[in-house]
Amino acid sequence: MATLTHQNPEPIDSEDEPLLGSPVQAVQRDGTNIYHNLVTGTATVAQAGIWVLAAVVWSGVFSDQLSFFSAHPLLNVSALLLQVQASLILQPTTTATPKHKHLGTRIHYIIQAISVAAFIAAFIVIEVNKGDHPHLVSPHGIMGLISYIAILCQALVGVTQYFFPRQILGSVDAGKRIYKYHRWFGYGLMILELATVAAATQTTYNLTTLHIQLWAVLVAAVLVIAGVGARIRKHKLGL
Ligand code: HEM
Secondary structure, three states, X not given: OOEOOOOOOOOEOHHHOEOOOOHHHHOOOOOOOHHHHHOOOOHHHHHHHHHHHHHHHHHHHHOOOOOHHHHHXXXXXXXXXXXXXXXXXXXXXXXXXXXXXXXXXXXXXXHHHHHHHHHHHHHHHHHHHHOOOOOOOOHHHHHHHHHHHHHHHHHHHHHHHHHOHHHHHOOHHHHHHXXXXXXXXXXXXXXXXXXXXXXXXXXXXXXHHHOOOHHHHHHHHHHHHHHHHOOOEHHHHOO
16 A cells, blocks of 8 residues: 655555554655665664664773773674664665665675674684683673674675675575565664674673673664664565
8 A cells, every 4th residue: 555645745555564654664766865764763762772782882882991801892782883883874775776776785885894894803802812811701792693693694695695695596586585584684683783782791890890781772672663663664574
């Protein structure tokens, strides 16, 4: 069913309806700047959540004396902040406006590349910092390792489906058929990463030194999940 609105006389197909809110805010219109996608609809809720999360972690780290370890939480939460921006910018683009889709995808993979580099750097920092101490001793550590592996897999799939679909998958269409799984996995990964940050608050080092509060991380995480989740358009997930 098509929807007409005052602001946008063009009809919007029901398959563009987001899980929550109005389709107008979930679809980028021709003529609007792509950076508006970062704040349209429930993106503001997601932005509030991710900036609060970054502020909570950064202030926790800076409230103590900085050390080599400090780079681990700082880089991780910055990488997560970038990932949220990369999702928000692409969500409202549609194939109906290829120039948006193209530009959105470009910004998406550039931001994601920086984010992956920050995650890898954060992983190297924690491994070097641990030295001879026992590894993977906490739920946070185990969830973190799973997150890093999943982030790399997700990045590899993204690069394959978009840049090398013919060479690796046999055709451009085969690449496009993977898009919906890339989206499912991406949203799942975001939840896992937020849960990993929540678990980080229960590590001995945080409980004794940084004092980043679990409740603050959980409130921020709920805002991110609600804000990003409400903008998901069902058909993009193959629903
Ligand atoms: C998505 C974000 C994060 C990921 C993927 C992640 C990943 C990891 C991994 C894999 C380890 C274990 C290293 C090993 O045992 O060899 C670890 C340890 C640690 N991380 Fe994170 N981390 C993240 C965010 C944070 C944040 C925000 C903090 C802030 C408190 C933090 C604090 C710690 C601490 C204190 C350790 C050492 C204790 C332990 O091994 O459990 N991490 N992290």
